[in-house]
Structures are given as structure tokens and as C-alpha cells.
Amino acid sequence: MHAFNYESPSTLADALKLMKAHGEKARPLCGGTDLLIQMRAGVRQPEFVVDIKKIKELRELKFSARAGLRLGAAVSCIDIAENEEMRRNYPGLTEAAHLIGSLQIQNRASVGGNLCNGSPAADSTPALIALKARARIAGPRGEREVPVEEFVVSPGRTVLKPGELLVQLLIPAPAPHSSDAYLRFIPRNEMDIAVVGVGASVTLDGDKVKAARIGLGAVAATPLFAQKASESLAGKKLDDAALETAARLASEASSPIDDMRGTAEYRRHVTGVLTRRVLTIAAERARKR
């Protein structure tokens, strides 16, 4: 691995100062489960590694029924997975966090890091998209918020500018009769990167869908909000025809590639399959709320 300097600021202000001072040469470190691998491979070679795990705002996990969820960018996946409120209110995001790598990875990795890594196949990002999450970013020019579906701009690249840090993810409180779910397809039962990942949230109004959001992973250069597929469900009963339409539209929204994890054709097909399955699960959960 190349040589670098390591800093571990304990306040957001100090972290931002460091990020500003070193600009493009700096890279935040959270769980390190992507960054260390990339540095070993020479894919990223920051001269300054800024460990953000000691910063209070980034470690915050706060839920309120009115304001929703404030999820610090450095909260580990396991802390999410083992949090009762998370499991109750955001089961889809929780299961996504609980799917990222092994327990050893979940003990270190964060949902914020998963997002900032910028991988199109990040498991938690489609789940965040489904929940209409917004990314709270702090930087030299103050704070800004970006919808999660706009956060990743191309594989490995995000909207973060030099000097900026992802501080928190802001997620609305679940509406009545709503819930979410996440499913991914991998060849093995654990450890793999998603070949396709689909997150969905569904809000019901009686036996009809009031609103739905579908996020897709690993089927395009960036995680996607499948808008047409999501909107197709509004006002409909979640029957076979509605599921079929949503699945077809989700497949159409994808623009996957052939690689060692699957062919484009396969990914398109499985996008439809998972969309159907994940909507069914989310709706079942919503019915119970």
C-alpha cells in the first residue's frame, strides 16, 4: 500500500478543516472495508486519510415518529441491524444493512460509507432510495442536502466535492400503513456483491397502493430510482397485473452490463423478478402497520 497520513478528528469542525486543507488528496475513512481494498489495489491513493468515526454527528442514530430518522454516516451496519426501532420502522433498510458482506464487514462498514463508495451495486442505496432518503452534506461552503438517488454520479464517483463530507442521512418517518423491503440476488447465500438489488417502499390506502418507491441497484452505472415503475402502482390494487407492470417498467429502467457477476439479459430478467417479490413483501409489511 502507498504511504499516507492518518488523522482522526473528534469534531465535525476539525474534520471539515482537514478535508478543506487537503482537498482532493484527502479521503474519509469509516469502516475501511472498501477503502483499504481500493488503496491496496492502487485504485485510490489519498495522501491523507481522515478517520471520521469519532465524530458525534456522524455516529448519531436518532428516530422520532414525527421527524423521521437521522442516521449518522458512520453508524455501522450492525448497529442498524440490531436496533429495534430500525427493524420496526425501516425493515427494508435494516435488512439491506444486514446483507452487506459478512458480520465482520457489517461490524465495520456503514450505510454512509456504502453510499460514498459510489458503487452501483451498494446494497443499502436502493433501500435508501425507496425510503426517499436525503444526504446531508457539510463542506467548506456550509451544508447542503441531496436526494440519495442523485448522490452517485458514476461508478465510484459521487456529488461530494473536495472538502465535503457526508454527515447524515435523513429519512422521513414512515407514513401510516407503509413499510419497506429490500431483496438482492447473489449466486451464493452470503458474501457476494449484488447481481441485482431492489428496494421498495409501499404505502397502502385500504387495499390499494397510495404510493410506492422502487430503488434499483447493480443494473446501471449508478443506483436508480425507478420512477415510472413506482408511479405505475399509485391507486392500484397490488394484484398480478400491477406487479407485472411495475416489474416490466423496472426492468425497462435498468441498463445493465455483462460482467463476471451476470449478463445484462440476466440482470434485466431478475430485476423484474425481484421487483415483484420485494413489492409483495413490502406490501405485506405495510398491511400490518
Place this chain on the structure above:
Amino acid sequence: MEATTSNGKFKVIGTRPIRHDGIDKVIGRAKYGADYAFPGMLFGKVLRSPHAHARIKSIKTDKALKLPGVKAVVTAADLPEAANRLEQAGEMAINPHYLSMNILARDKVLYDGHAIAAVAATSPHIAEEALKLIEVDYEVLEPAMTVDAAMKPGAPILLPDLRNREEGDKQTNVAQHYQFKRGDVEAGFRAADYVVEREFNTAMVHQGYIEPHNAVGIYNADGQATIYCSTQGAFDVRSLSAQVLGVPVGKIKVVPAEIGGGFGGKTTIYLEPLSVLLSKKTGHPVKLVMTRSEVLRASGPTSGSKIKVKMGATRDGKIVAAQVWMAYEAGAFPGSPVGAGAMTILAPYTIENLQIDAYDVVVNRPKTAAYRAPGASNAAMASETVIDELAEKCGIDPLDLRIQNGVKEGSPQVVGPPFRRIGFIETCEAIKNSDHYKSPLSGPYRGRGVASGFWFNAGMQSSATVNIHTDGTASVVTGSPDIGGSRASMAMITAEVLGLPVTDVRPLVADTDSIGHTDVTGGSRVTFATGMAVYEAAQDAARQLRERAAKVWEVKPEDVELHDGVLSLKEKAEGKAPMTIKEMATKLARTGGPIIGRASVNARGVGPAFATTCVDVEVDPDTGKVQILRCTIAQDVGKAIHPSYVEGQMQGGTAQGIGWGLNEEYFYDQKGILRNTGLLDYRMPTCLDLPLIETILVEVPNPGHPLGVRGVGEVSIVPPPAALANAIYRAVGVRMTETPMSPPRLLKAILKKRAAEETQSAAAD
């Protein structure tokens, strides 16, 4: 853990003692190759080719040498020309000329990851930085990545000196053609009521040992070198390194460290001569450890293959003819296991008319090495699925078809000579009578498949000594690196012969200066051949103990017997009470000195192994993903010395076979660059992917071994891919002819079948 073990006359053999080296391994004290460190030790790294096929125009190392902390750089210019001839090394043959070219590329690089230069520096990070400063100028050439591409006319030629003697003296990528022929194949097919003909493609796969290759080389001023490394064969490391370095064998000592898995992959050398070269240049010990990416790119996986099988049977299920064409990827240098593949593919069956043509083909991939029953699993994927199809056509249970045509004592082998006592039919019957096979499998998209496998097993050379200590305990020393618990078996055999408690025998694996020549831990040969040497060495020690007791009692040695650790006179005599070995041990000094029992063998009497595996699967018809519901393997193990470790071999091989069948593959891009260079995308089964693996130990003693031992290490990997394919067929109705049967491949087959059915039913409407 069902075992049909009848322990008979044995007291120790067949029991399950705790392995002697176990504690060190559960507390983290056991020393594997990478765990060695020496004062002043440097760290080495290897520069590797980024191209699949290229000519090396120049290599410049001066910038690298100038980096602070860098102590030496070596290239092929530092290696002598090695002899160009074939030598047996374990289960694979090795040509030192090519081996040397694989250690460091000479004028061409032949695969992505081919080693070009090595650096020694004061830290691994500096060595890594230095690699970036070595400038290599390449002329990139077109690669030949598959047997199809390498065999077609006008294919890029990898090795200019490789000639085809069958078709004039042309340059070729076909290094060898084997042929086996018996009877009249055409007449055989004419007599068949059913003929099945299929073409198979199997992907290159890796052994996947968790411990990467490693070596610490220490070169001394007197020209003596010592290598510490994790290897399956210290003596092979010594002789191969000596050839590559151009020094006499006696100049090298190899100390085998604990070894973190090998499965055949650690029977050759990669880093070992580099560690010595770098140590010689720097005067320091030098340690090299491969990264996982280096292991996958540049160690020795096993061949991908293309296999065509045609088999015919009469209505009543007699297989009357078989024709096989098979071509295996050798990697960059000749020597795939296609010969073994050819000799195993039809081995379980008596077929009067057969022809097998087999081709060893060089391609721009890493040189293959042995992998557990080399060549047999891909071969069985082809033949055992065709057998399944024949059984279906004949309307006969697939196990019954196997039993009907299966080889037994006296049946001719594919290669000619008849089998001795073997247990193939017994493994089929064991599965047939198993709880698993008798339990109905219900539910949609579920299926059960069976398949069988054969492996030769190996004999070869082993040495052993048994030392009787002054307190009556013993140690048993062999030269067989212990890769799966074999030390315990060596101690058990010694304990059985001497009548000692197994805890009173300490087993040890010695370095190349401390024990007689011993061939690799491979070919399932350790418990068989080294076990034979240990058995004889223990008998030798027992003989000497009887002689010493005879001296004490002033009788003839033949009047003394040794039973259960007690020496006694065959006919009781006054004042000559029986003595335990412990008591006798105190008198060794006065009766002639210490006792060392010794033996060495070039073992005869190898007993081949057969296994039959039954697997239940459930297929997700919308994604093509396969879940394994239940899996049972019955294997003829001869005599299980330590049944737990025999079961372990059966379970481990089964797991590897399942990985091979479902998800593992080398994935190269268009340019011949390996894309899945880590364990994230080289998908070996995790704990969540497998069920408990049920084992049935069938014990048909090998008449060629004093204890009835057959090799047990390899054959378990042979049946699973075919068994899975057969199970998938019963689950979703598609015959898979490619491995891995990964979700995209299986889904494609399912969708194709569905589309065909829809077309058919539309036509029927």
C-alpha cells in the same frame, strides 16, 4: 456420521483420538510458512504480466534498485537454462525447462499474472512500490484462451518449440494426444437401442486453499540454502528448486511448514527459488507471500475442458459402446491432467467397445497444477450425466444401471489391466440403501441426482522412522506434510503395532535432511504409502524390542511376543515375568542402545477409490439459483484409520465438487485478463451454502495394504458436479452441459425450455 465400520481386531485403528498437532492449531501457535520470521529478514514481491500474451522487448530495473530500502531485483537473466525433459512430480508431470519459464518469464509472457521479476526490500510496502518502478517494454500478442481457440488452424502459437508429430512437424498448441481403444465402437453403437451424445464445457477452477503460497529462503555463504515453505512435498520443492537454480539437490534443505491447504496446488514451486535467489543476492533471509490475486492469477488452477461423450445402451440397460473426445486447457505450458481424465472417464463401467481421444492443449492461462483427483471431475460431469440420461431412456433407476454395468474385481480397466478387489458396486448399494435415497423428495422444483466417481490413488515413495524413547513412549517421523490430519493416523498405526496408547506416540513431519526421500502429499497416498512405511517401521521397532527382551531373558527372539505393549515369552517361564515396553525401554542402553525402527517403500498394491454421491436440490425457476437440500456420499475407503478425518476428506471433497458444479469459474475478459482475482467473485461455497454432508464409509479392504488402507483424499470431488446436474434435471427438466451451473446459465436453459414448450403448445393449438 453414519459409519459401517467394523473394527475387528484393531484397538486403536478405527477410533477417533484428538490429533496430536491439534492444540497448536486451535490456539494460534502452529507455524505456517508465512509465520516464519528471521533477524534481518527482507520481504519480496513479484512483478507480474498485465498481458495474456506478449513478447518482452526489454526489462529495466535500475529505477527500482535506486528506491531506498530496495536490496535486490532478479529477472530470468538470473536463472540458468533448465533441463528440457519430463519428470514425474506427484500426480502431475513437470518439465524443468517450462517450470523455469513459469518461475520467471524469459522472452515471452504467456498469461495474465506471469512472473517477470522479483524484488527484495526492507518492507513489503517498499517492495511493492519498487515493482511500479520496473519498466517492461512489451509487444502485445493475440492470446488463445480456450481449447477451441488454441486448436483452430492459424491459432496464435504459445511455445515455438512445441511440435505436432502426428501431422508433420508443424508448430502447435496441442502438446499431447492420448488414445484408448477397445473392441469395435461402431459395431457397439449399432447394437445399441439408445444412444446419447452430448458436448460439455467446463470452466477452469482453482483449488482455493485459504493459505496463499509462501517461502522464506536463506542462502548461506557456504552455498547451502534453506527454504521454509508451505508445501505438499518438501522433497519435490528441493529437487525442482535445485533444477531451476542449477544447483545440486544436496545444496538445498527444505523445511515443510504447517500447510494451509493445497489440494494438489502446492505440489510444485513458484516462490521458492526466488526466495533463494534474492537471499543469495542480498545475504539476508527473504520472505515472499503471494496475495490472493496472485494465487488466482498465477498459481496452478485445474483445466477447463471441452468433452464430447457418446454412449449407447441396449433396452435392458447394458452399456455397449462409448466414444469420448476430450481436450483440456493445460495453461501456458504442457501438462494438463487430460491423460488422467481419459483414464477415469469410463472407469466405473465395463464397456466392451470404447474409444477415447484426449488432447492436452496450451492456452494463455496459468499453468495448471494438480487439483484433487486431477482431471476426473470434469470428465465425470460429462460421462455421469450421459449415464443418467441413458438410465432414463432405459427406464432403469440410475443406481441400478450403474450396478448392472459397474466394474468389480477382475473387470478390465479402460487402460487394460483388470481391477483387483474394489468397492464400486458397494458404494452404489450403500446409497441405494441409505436413509437419504429411501426418503421421498417432494415439492416443486426439487430434484434428486446421483453420480459416481473413480480415482486411481497413488503409491510412490515414503520413508518413516519410529523411535522408542527411554520412557517407553515413541515418536514416528515421516516426510509427508500433514494437510488434513494424517499425523494422527501415523501415530495410530504406530500405536496399533506397538500396543501403545495413541497419546504415547508423537508424530512428526521432518525436513528433507532428517528423513529419507518421501514423495508429495498427494494422490491420496499418505495414509496408504507413508502409512505402509510407518507400519513397517513400527514392525521393525517391535522386532527390535522382542530381540532386546530376548537378550534380557536369554532366550531366542522368536520365543518372545509383543501384545498390547507387553513383551512376554510365548511359553511362560519362572523369573521371566512379562515386561511392558516402558519397562523394556529402561533397559535399552544395557542391551545395545536406542531402538529406531525404520522403513522405506516404493509402495505397491495401490487400491483405487470409488464414490457415489446423492444430492437433493431446489431450483428457483425465476432466477436459476440452486439450493442444496441434502447430500450424502458413500465412498469405498478400504479401512478407515481415523474415521473422523476420513469423513472430513469425503465432506471436503464434496464441498469442493459442489463449488465446482455451481459457481466457481475463472472469468477472463476478451483480452485474456482475469477479472475475478479475489474470493469475492471467485465464489467458493460459504458455510451458508451447504447442508450437513452425510457420509457412508464403505470398507472394502485393499488387499495390497497390510491394514487394508485405500487412499481416501480425492475421489469425493469427482461425483458432485454430475450429481448436481442430474438433480437439476429432475427439478426443472433441463440437462446442463456446462459448469459452473451458475444462475445465469441455468436460468437461460430454463427459459429456453419454457419457450420451446410454449411454441410446442401453440403449435398443438
Place this chain on the structure above:
Amino acid sequence: MAIAVIPALLRKFTDGKERITARGRNVRELIADLDRQFPGIAQHLLEGDDLKPSVAVSVDGEIGPGGAMEPVGDESEVHFLPAIGGGVEK
């Protein structure tokens, strides 16, 4: 007299015959006798005074670790086969 079983690809030297009667107390002598009957075949089986590394021999069903020195009995059946690893001959 022993029976030598000729591998398929070498049968072109034996007029297509698979089983040849030959004499010899060991494999080397047996090959010498084969070569007398079918000149040229020995060079495909022997290298110097031993078997080629790519060739193995089985006498009466047992792979002989003695190679060319493996004893052959009067009634023996001797098979020549590829050494397991296979590979290329130079």
C-alpha cells in the same frame, strides 16, 4: 511368454495388433523383444535405460514402481499406459 498390451497410438508399429507375445524377465527385456519384432517401437517407450517419464507400466494389474526394471513373469500381462500426469514428451 508374457503378453504385452500395446497402447492404441502405438499400434501403428504393430500392424494394429493390441496383444503381442513377447519374452523378457523384466520390462526392459520385454521391450527389447518387442523392438526386435516391431522395430522402432522401443523409442516410444524407453528413454536411456528406463521408461520414458510419460509412460507407466502395469504388470499383472499393478502399476510397477520398478519401471523398466519391473520383473515380468512367464504368464504376465504387461500394459503400457500414460503416466497419470501426462504432459508433453520432448
Place this chain on the structure above:
Amino acid sequence: MSKKTLVETTINGEAVEFLCEPRQSLLECLRDVLELTGSKEGCLTGDCGACSVLVDGRAVCSCLMLGVEAQGKNIRTVEGLADGTALHPLQQKFLEHASLQCGICTPGILVSATALLNRNPDPTEQEVRYALAGNLCRCTGYDKIVRAVLDAAKAMKSGARPNRAA
């Protein structure tokens, strides 16, 4: 070369100080600096689990953590599971069940299994398999490993004790 940093940490119950470069992983520090070679390097990408150690009670891949991040942490490695010569019940059961063949994955698997049993003293087979999914074993097919962990849990419930709080 970047400057070395002093790291103060607790390893297997002992206060430990060591010097390392920021680019050295915790695994490298354990093995090369502290000579604790029980944790193994299998992949350096967090896929095999052979380097697993407990950090504040949680299993992590020490290859994916910097040595400098160990500052102020409580680390336990395979070398710290037994209490002197008294083996942890998991270690004992691994021996009894012949759960190791080559043994290279064993340290990491013991660490992951320890983390599991600390949180869930009565796991199902499926829970054991999930907890060990990040630890590849290529020798055993996992059968005897899973059985040993379940048996160790049983033994610990009926009195066998891990000798220290791991």
C-alpha cells in the same frame, strides 16, 4: 515512508504499545510487529475471514482495519481465547469433532464463533452458518465445524465456561 505512530491498545487483556506506519493493517501489526501470527492472511479483501479478531467484542477482519485504528481499543485474537493451558470450550470441541484439517481458517472461525456465542448462547444450525459465512474453509465442507460450535454452545450452557470474557 510515512512517520510511525505510537498506538496504545489492549490485546488479549494486556496493555500493549506498538509503533506502526498508518499504512500497516492491524493484521500486519499483529503478525509482523507483535509476532502474534495466529491471525492468518488469506485474502486481504475481507472475503475469507482468516484474519478475524475481536475488536471491543465484535468480530472484524484485521486486514481491513489500520493498525492506528486500534488506538484505545480492546482486541482479542485467537491467542487470547484460552486461559493459560485451559482451552475455551470452542477450542476443545473443535479438537473433539475433528473440525480442522489444514487448520489455517481455524483461528478466524474460532474468533467468529466466540463472537456468536457471546451474543447468542443457544444458536440454531442456521444461525451458526450465518455467523460463520464470512469465514471460508476449503477443507471440511463446514460439517464438523458447525457441529462443534453447536456442541460447544451446549457444553457452555451446561457449565463449561469460556475462561475469560472474550
